[in-house]
Amino acid sequence: MPVIKLFANLRKFAGAKELSVMGSTVGGVLGALVGQNLQLRAAILVDGIPGPHVIITLNGHNIVDLNTAIDEQDVIAIFPPIAGGQGE
Amino acid sequence: MAGWLEKVLEIDLSTHTYKIYPLDMEMARLFIGGRGIGARLLWDMVGPNVDPLSPENVLIFTNGPLTGTGYQTSNRFSVTTKSPLTGTVLDANSGGFWGMQFKKTGYDAMIVRGKSEKPVWIEIKNGAVTFHDASELWGMRVFALTKKLGQDNNKRNVLCIGPAGENLSRVAAIMNDRERAMARGGPGAVMGSKNLKAIVVEGRERPVIEDPERFKFLLYETRKLLAASPLTSQALPEFGTVVLMNIMNNIGALATRNHQQTQFEGAEAISGEELTEKYLVKNAACWACPIGCTRISKTEKVEGEGPEFESTWAFGAQCGIDDLPAIIEANALCNDLGLDTISVGSTIACAMELSEKGYMDSDLRFGLADMLAPTIEAIASRKDIGAELADGSLRLATKYGHPELSMTAKGLEMPAYDPRGLQGQGLLYATSNRGGCHMRGNMIGLEVLGLPKLIDRFQVQGKSAFVILNQNSNAAIDSLVVCKFTNMGVADEYFARVLSAVTGIQYATTELIKAGERVWNLERLYNNREGFTTKDDTLPPRLLNEAPVDGPSQGWVSKLDPMLKEYYRTRGWDENGVPTKQKLTELGLADLV
Ligand code: SF4
Numbered sequence: 001m002p003v004i005k006l007f008a009n010l011r012k013f014a015g016a017k018e019l020s021v022m023g024s025t026v027g028g029v030l031g032a033l034v035g036q037n038l039q040l041r042a043a044i045l046v047d048g049i050p051g052p053h054v055i056i057t058l059n060g061h062n063i064v065d066l067n068t069a070i071d072e073q074d075v076i077a078i079f080p081p082i083a084g085g086q087g088e
Numbered sequence: 089m090a091g092w093l094e095k096v097l098e099i100d101l102s103t104h105t106y107k108i109y110p111l112d113m114e115m116a117r118l119f120i121g122g123r124g125i126g127a128r129l130l131w132d133m134v135g136p137n138v139d140p141l142s143p144e145n146v147l148i149f150t151n152g153p154l155t156g157t158g159y160q161t162s163n164r165f166s167v168t169t170k171s172p173l174t175g176t177v178l179d180a181n182s183g184g185f186w187g188m189q190f191k192k193t194g195y196d197a198m199i200v201r202g203k204s205e206k207p208v209w210i211e212i213k214n215g216a217v218t219f220h221d222a223s224e225l226w227g228m229r230v231f232a233l234t235k236k237l238g239q240d241n242n243k244r245n246v247l248c249i250g251p252a253g254e255n256l257s258r259v260a261a262i263m264n265d266r267e268r269a270m271a272r273g274g275p276g277a278v279m280g281s282k283n284l285k286a287i288v289v290e291g292r293e294r295p296v297i298e299d300p301e302r303f304k305f306l307l308y309e310t311r312k313l314l315a316a317s318p319l320t321s322q323a324l325p326e327f328g329t330v331v332l333m334n335i336m337n338n339i340g341a342l343a344t345r346n347h348q349q350t351q352f353e354g355a356e357a358i359s360g361e362e363l364t365e366k367y368l369v370k371n372a373a374c375w376a377c378p379i380g381c382t383r384i385s386k387t388e389k390v391e392g393e394g395p396e397f398e399s400t401w402a403f404g405a406q407c408g409i410d411d412l413p414a415i416i417e418a419n420a421l422c423n424d425l426g427l428d429t430i431s432v433g434s435t436i437a438c439a440m441e442l443s444e445k446g447y448m449d450s451d452l453r454f455g456l457a458d459m460l461a462p463t464i465e466a467i468a469s470r471k472d473i474g475a476e477l478a479d480g481s482l483r484l485a486t487k488y489g490h491p492e493l494s495m496t497a498k499g500l501e502m503p504a505y506d507p508r509g510l511q512g513q514g515l516l517y518a519t520s521n522r523g524g525c526h527m528r529g530n531m532i533g534l535e536v537l538g539l540p541k542l543i544d545r546f547q548v549q550g551k552s553a554f555v556i557l558n559q560n561s562n563a564a565i566d567s568l569v570v571c572k573f574t575n576m577g578v579a580d581e582y583f584a585r586v587l588s589a590v591t592g593i594q595y596a597t598t599e600l601i602k603a604g605e606r607v608w609n610l611e612r613l614y615n616n617r618e619g620f621t622t623k624d625d626t627l628p629p630r631l632l633n634e635a636p637v638d639g640p641s642q643g644w645v646s647k648l649d650p651m652l653k654e655y656y657r658t659r660g661w662d663e664n665g666v667p668t669k670q671k672l673t674e675l676g677l678a679d680l681v
Contacts, residue, residue, distance in 0.1 A: 007334050008327050008361060053318060053538060060339045060640025062542055077338045079331075081318040 002070050004033055005077040013039040026058060027066030029076060043080050053081035090298035091153030091591035092116050097195045097217070099210065101282050102143060102202030104219045111196050117593060118676060121152025123179040124567035124607040125197055126168025130177060131610060131680065133199070136618050140172035140274075141256060141281040143203035149190065149287075150198075152569040153591050156191035157295055157303070160310050160578075161571035163188045163375035170618075171273035172281075173258040173431070173480050174499040174523045177614040178273040181569055183374035184265030186245040192291030200284065209237070209248075209286040215293075222285040227251060229424045234266045237288050241265070242375070248286035249276045250426025252468040256280050257478040259431035259467070259501075263423065267393040268374075271428035273500060273522055274480075298592030306586050310578055314378055317577030319539075324381040324573060325371050329397035331360030332504075332532075337405075339536060339545075340640035341509030343502070344405045345454050346437040347495045347628070350506045350636045354410025358400055362412055379573055387413040395419035395429070398526075401504035402433020406495075407440060408454030418460040425468035431480055434501035436463055438481035438494055439473070447488045492629045497524030498620070507631050507648075509641030510535050512543075512551040515651040518625045519555070521611035527572070529559035539576065548647045552655035557601075563611075564604030606675045609659075609667050613680060622665040625652055 001020040011017050014037065023029035030050075034041040044054055049066070056063045057077045058070065070076070092111060099106045111125075119128045126148045138144045148168040155162050165187030171178035190198070194215040207222035225233060230250040239246045245265055252260035253276030260276030261269040270276075297303045314320045323331070336342040337355035344352040356362065363385060372393065373380035382393055395403075395416055403415040422429045436459075442448035450473055452459055466474025476484055481501055485494040495502055500523025507514025512531035517524040526532070533539035534554055543554065561580055565572055568583060584600040587593075595603075615624075626632075631646045656663060660671035672678040 005338070008323075008331055011361065051318075053323075055335065055537065057338055057640075062339075062536075062538075062545075064542065079335055079338075081323045 002074045007079045010080055026063050026068045055079040090296040092196050093194055095195050096197045098199045100202045101204040106217045120567035120603050122150050122166040122567045122569035126150045126166050126179050127607055127610050130168050134170050140170040145170050145278055147200040151187050151191045154568045156188045157590055158376050159586055161377045161574045164569040165190055167270050167275050169275055169278045172277045173274040176498055176522055177611045178522050180270035180272050180275055182264055182268045182270045184268035185241045185375045186247050186264035188375045189245040189289045192293050193289050194293040204283040207283045207285055211288045213290045225285050230263045230426050231424050244290045246288050249279045252426045253280035255470045259428045259480050261426050261428050263426050267423045276426050297590050299589045302589040314577040320379045320577035324379055327360050328383045330363050330400050332397045333359040341506045342405050343504055343506040345408045346441040347630055350641045351639045352405035357410040358404040358412050385416050387416050390417050390420040392420045398503045399429035402430045406433050406437040409457045411457035414457035414460055421464050430503055431501040434495055435477050435481040438485055441493050442488050447490055495628050498624055500524045507646040508644045510545050511548050512555055514646035515555050518627050518648055529562050548651055551651055552658045556658055559608055560601050560604035563607040564600050609675055
């Protein structure tokens with residue numbers, strides 16, 4: 001089964017850092033992941049699609065099309081909105 | 089005129105005298121403040137014949153028309169000088185409280201020239217300057233000195249160097265408000281070369297705001313925008329910048345072991361999630377900042393600000409170290425000694441590779457966390473191995489006959505983002521006027537975070553336009569001066585409106601960005617005058633020739649050449665990277681050359 005890695009506060013909402021979820025597309029896996037978990041759903045999706053600044057990658061490559069097909073060995077990573085930088 | 093105080097303070101350390109004269113307001117209109125005015129003044133004051141560590145170099149401290157007005161993050165200030173690390177134009181800016189207090193002393197800019205015969209510290213109180221003997225303070229570390237000189241966040245603020253600056257380490261920082269750093273490019277060494285230990289400011293002046301009603305409205309609007317953005321209202325305060333560790337590792341763009349790999353197996357152990365769960369004590373904020381991204385962390389040995397993502401990376405992935413307490417302690421030690429964490433971490437990593445390959449005789453090896461603290465101490469005191477590392481990785485690697493192992497652009501150690509997985513970021517490092525740096529433009533928003541919109545990070549064609557826009561916008565923000573994190577919730581357009589409300593000069597957004605472009609081109613002219621050419625707009629050979637053998641960036645190298653050609657064209661420069669007469673005329677810079 002494809003593996004989903006979760007980061008930042010998504011771990012708290014899911015109660016895990018990593019989960020295996022059934023599905024043949026990124027969107028299918030996402031749907032199965034959020035399931036009945038309202039906190040997770042609210043953190044990732046807005047009107048059924050990933051919210052602004054949510055980052056989803058498939059084997060390290062950014063995904064924008066939720067219909068992207070996935071294999072058994074694939075790894076999906078999901079990051080909630082975050083930011084970058086450092087001092088001068 | 090509103091916004092500016094229209095006064096420049098010039099201090100001569102050789103004679104312990106000072107003079108005050110009016111700020112050239114036409115220059116202020118064109119270059120705004122901060123980094124912009126700093127670059128313009130440096131152009132006239134420090135030419136190519138000046139050694140950065142000689143009395144002829146200057147330190148130019150500047151605030152901007154927004155500084156101290158109370159606009160969100162209007163706490164920042166800049167220092168401009170010729171870099172002793174790179175030989176390029178150098179500006180660094182910092183937050184905290186000192187910048188706001190400096191403005192209250194009544195000056196837009198302070199130029200420090202010459203060299204004091206004996207160690208000295210300067211006190212500026214309500215405009216008057218007093219020179220104090222600093223012989224007994226020489227050798228003191230930053231935290232103790234800041235306390236001794238009476239740091240009181242909203243009233244009296246201390247800027248100083250630690251032992252690293254005194255010992256002229258070319259990776260020494262200037263520190264303010266205890267743990268804020270003007271870190272990159274070695275400004276601390278310039279201050280040390282002048283025998284100047286500290287500058288303490290205290291004042292009561294306030295800038296006039298031309299249109300207070302409009303300003304108040306924009307303050308309210310900005311507060312709403314920052315609160316509405318998930319980045320500035322939640323992500324930054326809740327997770328801090330270190331949350332980038334797992335993201336960069338996940339996409340295969342986390343430089344590891346002196347850029348030998350692009351993923352670090354220990355990333356999770358040094359991640360923002362781990363830091364928050366085990367070591368975070370509380371959040372803090374700079375003056376007038378509702379974002380409050382500063383995080384106080386604690387181990388058994390230290391408690392203090394940070395570490396930020398880049399510092400955690402420099403001592404972590406870059407050195408192959410996954411011991412987070414050791415990294416937190418290394419960061420705190422650098423702050424106390426007055427050192428740039430990125431350059432220090434990456435220089436240690438370079439020494440680790442040189443030693444592992446048998447080119448250098450030392451005990452440094454990747455992964456040895458216990459080596460961090462003693463090596464940092466040695467760098468600050470220039471003792472033992474520190475004598476070789478204190479001047480950065482390029483001088484070190486060159487000494488051992490392998491300059492290619494220095495992960496620098498124009499001699500400045502690059503931060504965490506590996507250009508092989510981020511083509512635009514590579515172009516940015518190569519063209520940055522102060523060398524390998526992510527604060528003179530940053531493509532991570534566009535290439536990774538989707539801010540404001542995701543673009544293909546491996547794409548080469550068309551990247552230069554994004555890089556240029558980013559660089560110009562950053563130069564404008566650095567001239568206002570406000571914190572770049574504000575820009576995650578507030579568009580450039582708002583900054584133009586606030587600048588207009590404060591100064592009474594109507595700046596359209598395009599004019600503000602054009603001011604940024606003017607600053608960028610002037611800095612480029614400065615570097616060209618110093619002898620930098622297109623051959624210096626490059627990256628270490630490893631990043632141009634050695635592709636990662638696994639991970640998401642597998643098979644990729646930085647495709648710098650075509651991007652660079654496109655960049656020069658889009659900038660309006662000739663094929664030698666020199667701004668054309670037409671471009672300089674358009675920017676009002678033609679009379680300079
Ligand atoms: S966002 Fe962070 S660095 Fe910027 S002004 Fe606020 S607290 Fe300071």
